[in-house]
Amino acid sequence: MNSTTSFAAMPDEQGYFGAYGGQYVPPELKQVMDDINSAYEEIRQMPEFQQELASLFADYVGRPSPIFHARRLSEQLGGAQILLKREDLNHTGAHKINHCLGEALLAKHMGKKKVIAETGAGQHGVALATACALVGIPCEIHMGQVDIEKEHPNVVKMKILGCDLIPVTRGTATLKDAVDSAFEEYLKNPQDFIYAIGSVVGPHPFPKMVRDFQSIIGNEAREQCLNKYKRLPDVVTACVGGGSNAIGMFTAFLNDSQVRLVGVEPAGEGLDTDRHAATLTMGKPGVIHGMACYVLADEEGNPDPVHSIASGLDYPGIGPQHSYLKDLGRVQYDSVTDKETLDAFMRLSRVEGIIPALESAHAVAWAIRSAPTLQPHQQILVNLSGRGDKDVDYVAGLLGL
Known part of the structure; x- marks a missing residue:
């Protein structure tokens, strides 16, 4: 591999x-x-x-997007160092x-x-x-x-x-x-x-x-890590709905077998409910929107209603390449709940001064959960795929801010 x-x-x-x-x-x-x-x-x-x-x-989007070491968050958690690929700084605010x-x-x-x-x-x-x-x-x-x-x-x-x-x-x-x-x-x-x-x-x-267009994310990140840290990260993670920001990040690292790749799906209100959109975790192979992929569907093959706190992730299908990478075992697909996502949204905002998109906060939540299980010399690179300007009113309403 x-x-x-x-x-x-x-x-x-x-x-x-x-x-x-x-x-x-x-x-x-x-x-x-x-x-x-x-x-x-x-x-x-x-x-x-x-x-x-x-x-x-370069001149319109503002690439390359930087990699930021979230030092305060890493110190609070103990364990691995959390790095953020700042796609939220792109023109229009996302990847x-x-x-x-x-x-x-x-x-x-x-x-x-x-x-x-x-x-x-x-x-x-x-x-x-x-x-x-x-x-x-x-x-x-x-x-x-x-x-x-x-x-x-x-x-x-x-x-x-x-x-x-x-x-x-x-x-x-x-x-x-x-x-x-x-x-x-x-x-x-x-x-x-x-x-x-x-x-x-x-x-x-x-x-x-x-x-192909999104692969610039991972190509940049791989080069930035080698130049800045003289090494590749131990773990690379990104949220997965349809899967564009994740595949854009993962593609550059697919042949680096020492780099663990983790896609984070929306567990919503729990995998034991029907209020989630964890397609790769809970779905099965099927056909939707012109492609064969994993699908959350009923016994007749009709797509299930799905849910996520993040509007960009509530999709019952998944990119076909992600489906293939799951079967190969090259990428691990995990999930986090709405509550974990909301907690990560607020924590990153108040510890590092970065308001993430709710979609991206899924990957941040996974990093927050996983960092304490790793060693301080290890690195988790998170694709911070978008900023949370679009989500602040919705989150404020949920939390009564």
């Missing part, structure tokens, strides 16, 4: 990561997806595209801008007339609206009504940035329903529209494409 070619071939030409991935789409969409894949493979080889994207990462810039540039290259997307917590929506404003393409974002009410600051940002925000009231009115709604709109004119998926999910080539 530690050879340099172990993971190089993921996915195969049909978009499969082992048994997961593929294109489970209507026949009329097969050619459309293949055209997107061809355009992506073409554009990624173009020096001018790579130069434009690198320039935007989502990394792939949204790539998708917007791809849409421009393909001559698309509108970009359509879903959003849960609103970070993908804000990032995509930002990228579309930058390149001058109309943008339509579908968002569940429950999430609109929870994430008001991001809703306002999207409207200011000029996107057409579509409230989704069907079903549970959360992320899964927003995906369904956005995909239906996309199907009306897939030749002129492009569906900019917000995570490493959906039909091929999106899991590959979003991963």
Whole structure:
């Protein structure tokens, strides 16, 4: 598992990561997806595209994002040192801008007339609206009504940035329903529209494409750790909903067998309830939104209603590459509850002066739980995937602040 070619071939030409991935789409969409894949493979080889994207990462997003040693938190916990990869400092406040810039540039290259997307917590929506404003393409974002009410600051940002925000009231009115709604709109004119998926999910080539754009996180972090600490971290962890920030971080370390990789899922109100979204922990292989992956579903294969305190994690599926990595045993998938997440949100805020996104606070909570079990010379690198501006009103309401 530690050879340099172990993971190089993921996915195969049909978009499969082992048994997961593929294109489970209507026949009329097969050619459309293949055209997107061809355009992506073409554009990624173009020096001018790579130069434009690198320039935007540096001068627009503000990359590289730094690694911060959370010394006070580490001292309080005892045990391992906690390091934070500060994706929260990116323009728009999260890792989502990394792939949204790539998708917007791809849409421009393909001559698309509108970009359509879903959003849960609103970070993908804000990032995509930002990228579309930058390149001058109309943008339509579908968002569940429950999430609109929870994430008001991001809703306002999207409207200011000029996107057409579509409230989704069907079903549970959360992320899964927003995906369904956005995909239906996309199907009306897939030749002129492009569906900019917000995570490493959906039909091929999106899991590959979003991963590639997000891999800058891990590539930077690996180099930063070697330069600053002359070593790799012992543990690398990130929250997992669809899985984009986690796969973006993990990819650079997959062949480093000495580095333990941990994805943290939302246990919500408990794994012994139906109020969680721990897909890899509690789900089973199935098909959802154009891909084969682990799914939380009933006996008929219908996706279960799911829950997380973090709107960006309440999804009943998971990226196909994560499904494959679970089966391989290369990545460990654990979970933390809403309560642990809320405690971590407040603790990081008050000990280090960093307000994390509730999504990212899942990974922080796992690090808080795990650090005391390790030695002081060991390091846990946490992908702090986003900041908590969007969550402060919601958290204040929960805690009566």
